[in-house]
Amino acid sequence: MKTLAVTPGKKHSAHIAELPTPTLADAPAPRRGVVVRTLQVGVDATDAEIDEALYGRAPKGYDFLVVGHEVFGVVEEVGPDVTHVKPGDYCTCTVRRPGPTLFDIIGRNDITGHEEYYERGINLRHGFMTEKFVDDAEFVVKVPEGLKHLGVLSEPASVCAKAIAQAYLAQQRLQVWEPKLAFVTGAGQIGLLTTMMLRLRGLQVFTLARTKNPGLKEEIVKAYGGTYVSTAETSMEELVKTVGKPDLIIEATGSAQVAFDSMRHLAINGALVWTSVTGGGKSIAQFPADQVNLEWVLGNKLLVGSVNGNRHHFAAGLGDLALSETMFPGVTERILTTPVDGFGDPAKIMSLLRDDKTALKVYVNVSK
Known part of the structure:
Protein backbone atom coordinates (compact mmCIF):
# COMPACT_ATOMS: atom_id res chain seq x y z
CA MET A 1 0.00 0.00 0.00
CA PRO A 144 -18.84 8.51 18.65
CA GLU A 145 -20.60 8.63 15.28
CA GLY A 146 -22.02 12.03 16.21
CA LEU A 147 -18.46 13.40 16.30
CA LYS A 148 -17.25 11.96 13.01
CA HIS A 149 -17.15 15.47 11.49
CA LEU A 150 -14.58 16.42 14.17
CA GLY A 151 -12.81 13.06 14.40
CA VAL A 152 -9.57 14.33 12.86
CA LEU A 153 -9.27 16.76 15.78
CA SER A 154 -9.21 13.93 18.34
CA GLU A 155 -5.43 13.96 18.81
CA PRO A 156 -5.08 17.77 19.11
CA ALA A 157 -8.00 17.77 21.55
CA SER A 158 -6.21 15.15 23.67
CA VAL A 159 -3.13 17.38 23.87
CA CYS A 160 -5.24 20.28 25.13
CA ALA A 161 -7.18 18.14 27.58
CA LYS A 162 -3.96 16.77 29.05
CA ALA A 163 -2.31 20.19 29.34
CA ILE A 164 -5.25 21.59 31.28
CA ALA A 165 -5.54 18.48 33.44
CA GLN A 166 -1.81 18.62 34.25
CA ALA A 167 -2.14 22.22 35.41
CA TYR A 168 -5.02 21.45 37.76
CA LEU A 169 -3.35 18.29 39.02
CA ALA A 170 -0.05 20.05 39.74
CA GLN A 171 -1.81 22.95 41.42
CA GLN A 172 -3.19 20.64 44.09
CA ARG A 173 0.06 21.59 45.81
CA LEU A 174 -1.77 24.82 46.75
CA GLN A 175 -4.73 22.92 48.27
CA VAL A 176 -7.06 25.60 46.88
CA TRP A 177 -6.65 26.83 43.30
CA GLU A 178 -9.54 28.33 41.40
CA PRO A 179 -8.16 30.12 38.33
CA LYS A 180 -10.31 32.89 36.91
CA LEU A 181 -8.16 34.46 34.19
CA ALA A 182 -6.24 32.54 31.52
CA PHE A 183 -4.05 33.48 28.58
CA VAL A 184 -3.63 31.11 25.64
CA THR A 185 -0.66 31.99 23.45
CA GLY A 186 -1.12 30.84 19.88
CA ALA A 187 -4.30 30.47 17.84
CA GLY A 188 -3.61 27.38 15.81
CA GLN A 189 -5.61 24.23 16.45
CA ILE A 190 -4.10 23.72 19.93
CA GLY A 191 -4.66 27.32 20.98
CA LEU A 192 -8.23 27.41 19.72
CA LEU A 193 -9.21 24.05 21.20
CA THR A 194 -7.60 25.06 24.51
CA THR A 195 -9.59 28.28 24.43
CA MET A 196 -12.76 26.27 23.98
CA MET A 197 -11.94 23.89 26.84
CA LEU A 198 -11.07 26.69 29.26
CA ARG A 199 -14.29 28.50 28.38
CA LEU A 200 -16.21 25.28 29.10
CA ARG A 201 -14.60 25.44 32.57
CA GLY A 202 -15.80 28.99 33.07
CA LEU A 203 -12.51 30.90 32.82
CA GLN A 204 -12.12 34.31 31.26
CA VAL A 205 -9.81 33.61 28.33
CA PHE A 206 -7.62 35.89 26.23
CA THR A 207 -6.11 34.18 23.20
CA LEU A 208 -3.00 35.89 21.85
CA ALA A 209 -1.56 35.44 18.35
CA ARG A 210 0.21 37.45 15.67
CA THR A 211 -2.60 37.45 13.11
CA LYS A 212 -4.27 40.84 12.88
CA ASN A 213 -7.97 41.45 13.39
CA PRO A 214 -10.46 40.90 11.92
CA GLY A 215 -10.18 37.32 10.77
CA LEU A 216 -11.22 33.71 11.26
CA LYS A 217 -9.17 33.19 14.42
CA GLU A 218 -10.80 36.19 16.08
CA GLU A 219 -14.25 34.97 14.99
CA ILE A 220 -13.71 31.49 16.46
CA VAL A 221 -12.32 32.80 19.76
CA LYS A 222 -15.21 35.24 20.07
CA ALA A 223 -17.73 32.48 19.29
CA TYR A 224 -16.24 30.47 22.17
CA GLY A 225 -16.77 33.45 24.46
CA GLY A 226 -13.11 34.40 24.63
CA THR A 227 -11.24 37.52 23.58
CA TYR A 228 -8.75 37.44 20.72
CA VAL A 229 -5.73 39.71 21.03
CA SER A 230 -3.45 40.36 18.07
CA THR A 231 0.07 40.78 19.40
CA ALA A 232 0.80 42.82 16.28
CA GLU A 233 -1.44 45.44 17.88
CA THR A 234 -1.28 44.73 21.64
CA SER A 235 1.64 43.05 23.42
CA MET A 236 1.19 40.66 26.32
CA GLU A 237 2.77 43.25 28.57
CA GLU A 238 0.21 45.85 27.49
CA LEU A 239 -2.63 43.36 27.95
CA VAL A 240 -1.50 42.58 31.50
CA LYS A 241 -1.64 46.29 32.35
CA THR A 242 -5.29 46.27 31.28
CA VAL A 243 -6.66 42.95 32.59
CA GLY A 244 -4.07 41.86 35.15
CA LYS A 245 -1.74 38.86 35.34
CA PRO A 246 -3.31 35.50 34.44
CA ASP A 247 -3.64 32.59 36.84
CA LEU A 248 -2.99 30.17 33.98
CA ILE A 249 -1.09 30.42 30.71
CA ILE A 250 -1.17 27.67 28.11
CA GLU A 251 1.65 28.24 25.61
CA ALA A 252 1.02 26.87 22.10
CA THR A 253 2.93 29.06 19.65
CA GLY A 254 5.99 26.95 18.89
CA SER A 255 8.10 30.03 19.67
CA ALA A 256 10.74 29.83 22.40
CA GLN A 257 10.66 33.63 22.64
CA VAL A 258 6.96 33.61 23.51
CA ALA A 259 7.34 30.61 25.81
CA PHE A 260 9.96 32.35 27.93
CA ASP A 261 8.35 35.77 27.69
CA SER A 262 5.20 34.26 29.20
CA MET A 263 7.16 33.63 32.39
CA ARG A 264 7.33 37.38 32.98
CA HIS A 265 3.56 37.83 33.13
CA LEU A 266 2.19 34.98 35.27
CA ALA A 267 0.28 35.78 38.47
CA ILE A 268 1.40 34.70 41.93
CA ASN A 269 0.59 31.01 42.50
CA GLY A 270 -0.03 30.70 38.78
CA ALA A 271 0.75 27.87 36.38
CA LEU A 272 2.37 28.08 32.96
CA VAL A 273 2.05 25.04 30.69
CA TRP A 274 4.30 24.63 27.67
CA THR A 275 2.77 22.40 24.97
CA SER A 276 4.77 23.38 21.89
CA VAL A 277 8.04 21.85 20.75
CA THR A 278 10.62 24.26 19.37
CA GLY A 279 12.95 22.39 17.06
CA GLY A 280 16.13 24.31 16.31
CA GLY A 281 18.97 26.07 18.09
CA LYS A 282 17.75 29.58 18.83
CA SER A 283 18.90 31.47 21.93
CA ILE A 284 17.12 34.30 23.69
CA ALA A 285 18.93 37.53 24.46
CA GLN A 286 17.88 40.25 26.90
CA PHE A 287 15.82 37.92 29.10
CA PRO A 288 15.42 39.32 32.65
CA ALA A 289 16.58 36.11 34.29
CA ASP A 290 17.24 37.50 37.78
CA GLN A 291 13.88 39.22 37.96
CA VAL A 292 11.98 36.17 36.73
CA ASN A 293 13.87 33.88 39.10
CA LEU A 294 13.05 36.15 42.06
CA GLU A 295 9.37 36.51 41.19
CA TRP A 296 8.91 32.81 40.53
CA VAL A 297 10.43 31.70 43.81
CA LEU A 298 8.68 34.34 45.92
CA GLY A 299 5.43 33.86 43.99
CA ASN A 300 5.30 30.05 44.14
CA LYS A 301 4.83 29.91 40.38
CA LEU A 302 4.87 26.69 38.41
CA LEU A 303 6.12 25.69 34.94
CA VAL A 304 4.84 22.41 33.52
CA GLY A 305 5.82 20.71 30.28
CA SER A 306 3.04 18.65 28.74
CA VAL A 307 3.42 16.43 25.70
CA ASN A 308 1.27 13.75 24.15
CA GLY A 309 -1.70 12.04 25.74
CA ASN A 310 -2.87 8.57 26.69
CA ARG A 311 -6.28 7.07 25.96
CA HIS A 312 -7.83 8.80 28.98
CA HIS A 313 -6.79 12.20 27.62
CA PHE A 314 -8.23 11.25 24.25
CA ALA A 315 -11.51 10.36 25.94
CA ALA A 316 -11.49 13.66 27.85
CA GLY A 317 -10.79 15.59 24.66
CA LEU A 318 -13.62 13.84 22.84
CA GLY A 319 -15.90 14.66 25.77
CA ASP A 320 -15.06 18.35 25.46
CA LEU A 321 -15.56 18.24 21.70
CA ALA A 322 -19.01 16.77 22.29
CA LEU A 323 -19.90 19.37 24.92
CA SER A 324 -18.65 22.17 22.70
CA GLU A 325 -21.11 21.10 20.02
CA THR A 326 -23.87 21.82 22.52
CA MET A 327 -22.41 24.99 24.03
CA PHE A 328 -20.90 26.43 20.84
CA PRO A 329 -22.68 24.63 17.98
CA GLY A 330 -20.82 24.62 14.69
CA VAL A 331 -17.85 26.64 15.92
CA THR A 332 -15.18 23.95 16.23
CA GLU A 333 -15.74 22.66 12.70
CA ARG A 334 -14.60 26.05 11.42
CA ILE A 335 -11.06 25.11 12.49
CA LEU A 336 -11.00 22.55 9.66
Missing part, protein backbone atom coordinates in the same frame (compact mmCIF):
# COMPACT_ATOMS: atom_id res chain seq x y z
CA LYS A 2 1.05 3.61 -0.52
CA THR A 3 2.23 5.83 2.33
CA LEU A 4 3.48 9.39 2.72
CA ALA A 5 6.96 9.34 4.21
CA VAL A 6 10.08 11.41 4.77
CA THR A 7 13.75 10.56 4.84
CA PRO A 8 14.85 11.60 8.36
CA GLY A 9 17.75 14.01 8.35
CA LYS A 10 17.06 15.18 4.80
CA LYS A 11 15.22 18.48 4.28
CA HIS A 12 12.06 18.55 2.17
CA SER A 13 12.18 14.83 1.52
CA ALA A 14 8.44 14.05 1.65
CA HIS A 15 7.68 11.28 -0.83
CA ILE A 16 5.44 8.31 -1.55
CA ALA A 17 6.71 5.02 -0.11
CA GLU A 18 5.34 1.49 -0.07
CA LEU A 19 4.52 -0.79 2.84
CA PRO A 20 2.74 -4.16 2.94
CA THR A 21 -0.98 -3.91 3.67
CA PRO A 22 -1.32 -4.78 7.38
CA THR A 23 -3.34 -7.66 8.80
CA LEU A 24 -4.24 -8.77 12.31
CA ALA A 25 -1.21 -11.05 12.23
CA ASP A 26 1.00 -7.93 12.11
CA ALA A 27 -0.29 -6.64 15.46
CA PRO A 28 2.05 -7.06 18.46
CA ALA A 29 -0.57 -9.36 19.98
CA PRO A 30 -2.93 -10.50 17.18
CA ARG A 31 -5.75 -11.45 19.55
CA ARG A 32 -5.79 -7.80 20.66
CA GLY A 33 -5.18 -6.37 17.21
CA VAL A 34 -7.34 -3.82 15.43
CA VAL A 35 -7.16 -3.18 11.68
CA VAL A 36 -8.27 0.34 10.76
CA ARG A 37 -9.00 1.91 7.39
CA THR A 38 -7.70 5.47 7.46
CA LEU A 39 -10.30 8.13 6.68
CA GLN A 40 -8.50 11.36 7.53
CA VAL A 41 -5.09 12.41 8.82
CA GLY A 42 -4.38 15.86 10.19
CA VAL A 43 -1.01 17.45 9.53
CA ASP A 44 0.51 20.24 11.55
CA ALA A 45 3.72 22.06 12.46
CA THR A 46 5.23 18.84 13.81
CA ASP A 47 5.01 17.23 10.36
CA ALA A 48 6.46 20.36 8.77
CA GLU A 49 9.40 20.37 11.20
CA ILE A 50 10.04 16.67 10.56
CA ASP A 51 10.11 17.48 6.84
CA GLU A 52 12.58 20.26 7.69
CA ALA A 53 14.78 17.56 9.28
CA LEU A 54 14.63 19.21 12.70
CA TYR A 55 13.83 15.89 14.38
CA GLY A 56 12.31 12.48 13.69
CA ARG A 57 13.90 9.05 13.22
CA ALA A 58 12.93 6.08 11.09
CA PRO A 59 11.92 2.75 12.65
CA LYS A 60 14.64 0.14 12.89
CA GLY A 61 15.22 -1.51 9.52
CA TYR A 62 13.82 1.38 7.46
CA ASP A 63 15.40 4.40 5.81
CA PHE A 64 12.09 6.31 5.79
CA LEU A 65 9.51 7.40 8.36
CA VAL A 66 5.80 7.38 7.53
CA VAL A 67 4.39 10.65 8.88
CA GLY A 68 0.97 11.49 10.30
CA HIS A 69 0.11 11.34 14.00
CA GLU A 70 -3.45 12.75 13.95
CA VAL A 71 -5.68 9.99 12.64
CA PHE A 72 -9.37 9.30 12.22
CA GLY A 73 -10.51 6.00 10.78
CA VAL A 74 -13.01 3.19 10.77
CA VAL A 75 -12.45 -0.26 12.27
CA GLU A 76 -12.34 -3.06 9.70
CA GLU A 77 -11.32 -6.08 11.76
CA VAL A 78 -10.61 -6.91 15.40
CA GLY A 79 -8.95 -9.77 17.26
CA PRO A 80 -11.06 -12.09 19.46
CA ASP A 81 -10.01 -10.37 22.70
CA VAL A 82 -11.09 -6.88 21.58
CA THR A 83 -14.36 -5.72 23.13
CA HIS A 84 -14.47 -1.90 23.15
CA VAL A 85 -14.56 -1.46 19.36
CA LYS A 86 -16.03 -3.54 16.55
CA PRO A 87 -15.96 -3.41 12.75
CA GLY A 88 -17.76 -0.31 11.52
CA ASP A 89 -16.90 1.82 14.57
CA TYR A 90 -15.15 5.15 14.08
CA CYS A 91 -11.92 5.50 15.97
CA THR A 92 -8.72 7.42 16.57
CA CYS A 93 -5.39 6.23 17.90
CA THR A 94 -2.94 7.45 20.52
CA VAL A 95 0.56 8.37 19.35
CA ARG A 96 3.19 7.32 21.88
CA ARG A 97 4.11 3.67 22.32
CA PRO A 98 5.58 2.00 25.41
CA GLY A 99 9.25 1.89 26.34
CA PRO A 100 10.79 -0.12 29.18
CA THR A 101 10.09 2.13 32.20
CA LEU A 102 7.59 1.73 35.01
CA PHE A 103 5.41 4.47 33.52
CA ASP A 104 5.16 2.49 30.28
CA ILE A 105 4.29 -0.70 32.11
CA ILE A 106 1.35 0.93 33.95
CA GLY A 107 -0.05 2.49 30.78
CA ARG A 108 1.46 5.98 31.17
CA ASN A 109 3.75 5.83 28.17
CA ASP A 110 2.83 9.49 27.54
CA ILE A 111 5.16 10.31 30.45
CA THR A 112 7.77 7.62 29.84
CA GLY A 113 11.00 7.92 31.78
CA HIS A 114 12.92 6.51 28.82
CA GLU A 115 14.93 9.07 26.86
CA GLU A 116 14.40 7.15 23.62
CA TYR A 117 10.69 7.65 23.11
CA TYR A 118 8.52 5.97 20.46
CA GLU A 119 5.84 7.97 18.68
CA ARG A 120 3.89 6.96 15.60
CA GLY A 121 4.70 9.31 12.75
CA ILE A 122 7.32 11.18 14.77
CA ASN A 123 10.03 8.98 16.20
CA LEU A 124 11.00 5.34 15.61
CA ARG A 125 7.47 4.23 14.68
CA HIS A 126 5.65 4.65 11.38
CA GLY A 127 2.71 7.03 11.38
CA PHE A 128 -0.83 6.86 10.06
CA MET A 129 -0.55 8.45 6.61
CA THR A 130 -1.39 5.10 5.06
CA GLU A 131 -4.41 3.45 3.52
CA LYS A 132 -4.71 1.11 6.51
CA PHE A 133 -2.91 0.45 9.78
CA VAL A 134 -2.97 -2.10 12.57
CA ASP A 135 -2.41 -1.51 16.25
CA ASP A 136 -3.04 -2.94 19.69
CA ALA A 137 -6.50 -2.35 21.11
CA GLU A 138 -4.94 -0.50 24.07
CA PHE A 139 -4.14 2.44 21.80
CA VAL A 140 -7.40 2.56 19.84
CA VAL A 141 -10.05 5.01 21.07
CA LYS A 142 -13.64 4.89 19.87
CA VAL A 143 -15.05 8.09 18.37
CA THR A 337 -10.12 25.00 6.90
CA THR A 338 -7.96 23.13 4.42
CA PRO A 339 -8.83 19.63 3.20
CA VAL A 340 -6.58 17.80 0.75
CA ASP A 341 -7.91 14.84 -1.24
CA GLY A 342 -5.34 12.08 -0.96
CA PHE A 343 -1.62 12.24 -0.19
CA GLY A 344 -0.41 11.75 -3.75
CA ASP A 345 1.24 15.18 -3.83
CA PRO A 346 3.53 15.32 -0.76
CA ALA A 347 5.14 18.61 -1.80
CA LYS A 348 1.72 20.30 -1.95
CA ILE A 349 0.81 19.13 1.55
CA MET A 350 4.07 20.36 3.04
CA SER A 351 3.85 23.66 1.17
CA LEU A 352 0.40 24.27 2.65
CA LEU A 353 1.90 23.86 6.12
CA ARG A 354 4.79 26.20 5.39
CA ASP A 355 3.35 28.83 3.08
CA ASP A 356 -0.44 29.07 3.27
CA LYS A 357 -1.19 31.63 5.98
CA THR A 358 -4.94 31.08 5.58
CA ALA A 359 -4.63 27.36 6.40
CA LEU A 360 -5.73 27.02 10.01
CA LYS A 361 -6.00 23.24 9.88
CA VAL A 362 -4.70 21.10 7.02
CA TYR A 363 -6.00 17.56 6.84
CA VAL A 364 -5.88 14.80 4.26
CA ASN A 365 -8.94 12.85 3.13
CA VAL A 366 -7.33 9.44 2.66
CA SER A 367 -10.52 7.47 1.91
CA LYS A 368 -14.31 7.63 2.30
